[in-house]
Amino acid sequence: MNLQEYFDRCVVEINRALDNLLPPEKTAPETIHKAMRYSVFAGGKRLRPVLTIASGEAFGGSLENLLPVACAIELIHTYSLIHDDLPALDNDDLRRGRPTCHKVFGEAMAILAGDALLTRAFQILADEGGLPDAQRILILREVSAAAGTINALIGGQVLDIQSEGKDIDKAGLEQIHRGKTGAMIRVAVRTGAIVAGVGGSTLDKLTVYAEKVGLAFQIADDLLDVTATSEQLGKTAGKDAAVNKATYPAVYGIETSKKLALHLSNEAVEALSRLDTNTEVLTSLARFVVDRNS
């Protein structure tokens, strides 16, 4: 199994599905649909939806049923980036090498485009694909909790903002990361498995994998902000340190952070060994999140 090939194949399917699931640019009001599409098709890695597909396929889920869930999660991720980039929050002009949504469409439209992507994500989960109602509800519960305020996406963003310029301890740092990136990566993995009908202790074991991968991914992200160039990242490198953000390199130093990320990636792989299915792709993904250079 070649991860790059698997990844590329998934991304083609994800992008096609996203194109079908988003309102066309020519549908009125055009501007908001343009803004939504601008940010969704801005060259994102698609890690979260690929995790959903890989997790679901590991347990026999069909791509057809997995794609809407994967896409909804990617839309929520995109909405969170649009809002995070706003002047009132991180004030970022560049994302994935392109001007951020509010730089192109203005702040008002960027706020509304984020709102619209979040709303559309829930509509897709309620509407699209052929899942039975009971599974659909389970997934809606999981995703809405992960996108919320308690140990979840918005909560992590709040803690992140509040930590700027402050000394933060290791527990506080982990809490930020578990919310800000961890929750959506965790739910990406879990919902893939739920689509495939997985529950109980198998889902618990898979969740251990998901949590380790999520934290490893964010530590690698923090490290890239220090070690990579702006060109590699498609956004301003070194920005975390400049605004005194709570990051792993800042709290643990670069070398220890690298070791921590690797250790978490190994633990993720170990968690997979307790599952009775082919976890080759998930294993490669756990290695990939700490091995990437952008």
Place this chain on the structure above:
Amino acid sequence: MNLQEYFDRCVVEINRALDNLLPPEKTAPETIHKAMRYSVFAGGKRLRPVLTIASGEAFGGSLENLLPVACAIELIHTYSLIHDDLPALDNDDLRRGRPTCHKVFGEAMAILAGDALLTRAFQILADEGGLPDAQRILILREVSAAAGTINALIGGQVLDIQSEGKDIDKAGLEQIHRGKTGAMIRVAVRTGAIVAGVGGSTLDKLTVYAEKVGLAFQIADDLLDVTATSEQLGKTAGKDAAVNKATYPAVYGIETSKKLALHLSNEAVEALSRLDTNTEVLTSLARFVVDRNS
């Protein structure tokens, strides 16, 4: 039946339910939960959730099952007000007689509080109350569509922003209002009935009522902006005209707008006469929306 008494009784139940459904202020991260509660408990009229309850009760729905849906709709309404009030959008400092969310908590927290209320609304629809999954999914589809971009809440807001300072025709004006206020009032009425197991032609007839009420309400709102004082409104009166917003008084004049609102209210009542149930409360509500002074 005294509408005021019915309304007051509903509002007590709605406020109690909202209090139970929102994370406590002391739950971390505290700031976001404070901001969410600040705006939710800012003295809103609760028209939408009352419509949900009245519509559901007219067809035998239980208050217990109606409350979570009614509250979710109120949270979406509140999120839309928080985001509309932001400096990048309507830039309002006052709402319901109190400083707006971003004036108290800052722009970043107001953006996130809006996001969090929208997310929590969908979580409530997926999670709370004792509805069967099939009904739950129906309601989630209805609400996510009404909160979206196509003939819906966000779309109306986009058109509203884009209309500022421009000449707008009658059809354009109606389109803005149908999206901005109409869609959520329509869905408030429809989901109440859906909770009560109503569908088919009965739901269609009720939808006619809901659409008339929604438009009548917005015309009355436009009129109040011209005729009421800031003190009555709890927000800056005359603001629509000052920023050259598309309103009914601006396009039709005050007298014709009053007649239009009354006519729509009458048509709403007429639509109810085609329903085979006790529609006393819904009738009073259709009269109330054009008769209020704040």
